[in-house]
Amino acid sequence: MIRFFNWFRRRSLERGLDRELQYHYDRRVTDLMSAGVPQSEALRRAAVELGLAQVREEVRDIWLTRWLRDFLYDLRFSTRSLLRSPGFTATTLLSLAFGIGASTAIYSLVDQVILHALPVRNPERLVLVDWHGDHVVGGFGSYNLMSYPICRDLQQQTRFFDGVLCRAEILVNVAAGGDPKPVAAEIVSGSYFSVLGVGPALGRVIEEPDDSGPGASPVAVLSHSFWQAEFGGAADIVGRKILINEHPTTVIGVAAAAFHGVDVGAVPALWIPASMYAAALPGTEDLLRHPTRWMQILARLRPDFTAAQAQAGLQPWFQGWIRDNMVRPGFPIISSDRRRRYLASTLALTSAPQGHSPMRRSLSQPLWVLFAATGVLLCLACMNVAGLFLARGSARGREIGTRLALGASRGRIGRQLLADSLLLALAGGALGIALASPAVRALTAFLPDSGGATAIRSAVSLRLLAFAFLTSLAAGLASGLAPALHAGRNDLISSLRERGGTGFGGIGLRKCIVTLQVAFSLILVVGAALFVRTLTGLLAKGPGFNTGHLVSFSLAPRKNGYSPADAGRLIRRIDAEIRALPTVRTSGIARYALLTGGSWNDPVTIQTGRRFVTDRDINLNGVSPGFFATLGVRILDGRDFDARDSRPAGETGSRSAIVNQAFVKRYLAGISPLGVRLGEGSGPDVTPDIVIVGVVGDFNYRGLRDDSAQAFFPIFEGDDSGATFYAKIRGSSAEAFQSIHQVVRQADPALPILSFRTLDEQVSRSLNTERMLAALSGSFGALALVLSLIGLYGVMSFVVARRTREIGIRLALGATGASALRLVLRDAGVMIAAGVAIALPCIAALGKLFQSQLYGVTATDPATVAAAAAILAAGALAAAFIPAWRASNVSPMDALRLE
């Protein structure tokens, strides 16, 4: 390392050595002369004894070992020669910077969303425990849902596990003095922190006694960032009382700063024990004893077991457990067929060092697709650089020939060229990193929800730096290797004899490179076209209802301590007042919000001439009279709900339902749907007594790709945990918000309005992933196109320059300009055709991988592929045309005089 620094102070080292040697020399001459040797003889003898030049060289070798010194000289030489040709340097640098910047930015997301292990003790030993098979019991939440009792029972399996935790993400209203605010929280088992190995930054974390029984301990642990943001990092936070859904709760501590929960997409502001379920999730049954599925289970494997061994070892226990589970209170009555499927269920253990994340689930495929695209882009950039280097190498043929003639070894020259490309790649990498950070920031805007966006950091981490460095190094080696090897092979005599007229050094290699470039960029362009068509297709289709002037917001009075009956009354009152507002044309309520990805779903029992159960879950919703009119969804048959259908909980009477067209098409084809009776659920105990009173047109419920069968019930029956209002407004959404806010404040000043948005905004939010894919693949495709066109243009110019004499002779012998044009264009045409031929099977193979991301097109959609190929071919021919035109205008005299 010291040696490396010697490079930077070599000038002062040299000066010192010179002075030292001069002193020695002078003293020796003086001594010799005083010993009687004549001056001329003394000078000669002193010089011979010392051997000045050799001593200097040897000392320099000590300062810096030879290879290092050569390498540093190479780098210096490279820098100088690159600065001499700024056009070449800028082109290669930008190619590499875009390639490396794009892949670094996408890698940053891949790393954080998919690869990054949780900051907990030995994350590699964590496994996710999941249920394979028919659960029978319903649940709420995202994925991999399990019940609390099974988590408790798994904790007894100490043969396999060092500990088992369960958790669920929830939204709670938190008030610390002021108005309640909705925040994300995690409701966890008492074992959560100890199993993960996460400690407190302040106070203590949730422990087993906090979770010993219902309402055992109304406590909360704050996340470090929530503590900082909401409480200014107050040192006396431990012991303070806050209100969670209006329940007084004691803050017992702050979690370690680096810990953000087990879900990268949902960062909790606080943790509460599962024993507080009644406060956190009002209106639920006894979640600690019921088999309802609502939590994810993570377990820490004992060191002597793999996930597969533990999974196999747990099956006998699990078989016994699912039988016991059937007698648990709340377990539904099921048919024998269903029972058989239920009993065939197995327990599945998967390694989960990254925790559990629905965001990872939805994003990992798009991210890998994009990562592959940036890989291709980087390859293209490298090829471009390699092509440019080859061109430069040919231009420098004489320089290299001369150096070879002066005794430089081929390896030495090759190293010099490699130093060129490494230097460029590293500089490009540095530029790329500079680009990557803002790119990641821009990318997070595409992430599906705001929770995920806050979790992604745009800062360049050490891992990222390592990735970028390795990528640049690989890029440098890849783009430098071919030209370097090529330079080494050059024949000395012929290269010196060569005169810009004959010789086709590297032309075959360059043609190969351009062909591959054409193939790669066609793949990217087709990908981009497919994703853009998916996005525009979805946008053009819309959600099936008119989103103009439509806003929505949610209220959750149960979380503010309302009883079910009071909550129902409050919602009705607010509904009536909002209808009366001058800024609102019409309004309606749905029990579950549209376009959020989730839904209330269940199989439905249908009673026509015969009784049968739907083969899949039907998306259900409770809606108010006027909801369909507000959305502009047409009633195709029968009638909308009205006051007759709404009735408070507990009152009996005939019930009614409305189904959509898809439901009729799938289950009631050929019969009149009106009057058909339905029952919610699939068991033999379900009484189909809900009469279909209407049929509505199809519209999207869960998301824009959803075309499922749907059934609707009146909202004002039974207990309602919350409501999402949809209002058609006059004027701007800001004015409407003002007046709606006023109404809600008057009804209850402490009730927060949740997610007030225009429907246009929600549609565009629900398409975030599609938009990310379209925007990124579009820009990658455009970049790829530009890169390969530059490459093609470069090669064709080179070919023309090399063949100028030949073309001149042809022209002199009577060929026309047009035939010269054809000659060159034919060359380009062959490369383009070969590139397209290579790309097509690749597209067909890759298409299977991302088909699920597409909508309305197949990956091998002929029109799209043909259009992309046409665009590419047109661009490529245009790029080839310029040099071809130059060739056709060669004057025979000039061409021959070139010699």
Place this chain on the structure above:
Amino acid sequence: MLILQILSLEPAHGYGIAQRLEQISRSVVQVNQGSLYPALHRLQQKGWLRGAWKQSETGREAKFYSLTPAGRRQLAVEKDSWARLSGAVNLIFEEGSR
């Protein structure tokens, strides 16, 4: 080792070391003056010597080398191993003369 030994007595400049070496080598071994400076720089690189510019006896500035603590330790090590080697050689000779 010879250089370290010479410098352990007092700091000296390159020419001074060369003269001392010449005095010794006249009787025993021939040391090339040209190889002195690479050796000095190598020892300095290893951290056994430090160099400083000082006034020499003729009044001109010269680079004086002196031992660092690490150099002193190294000299001890080398002396020790030399003693062991020469002791072993002596033993063999005595064995042969007996």
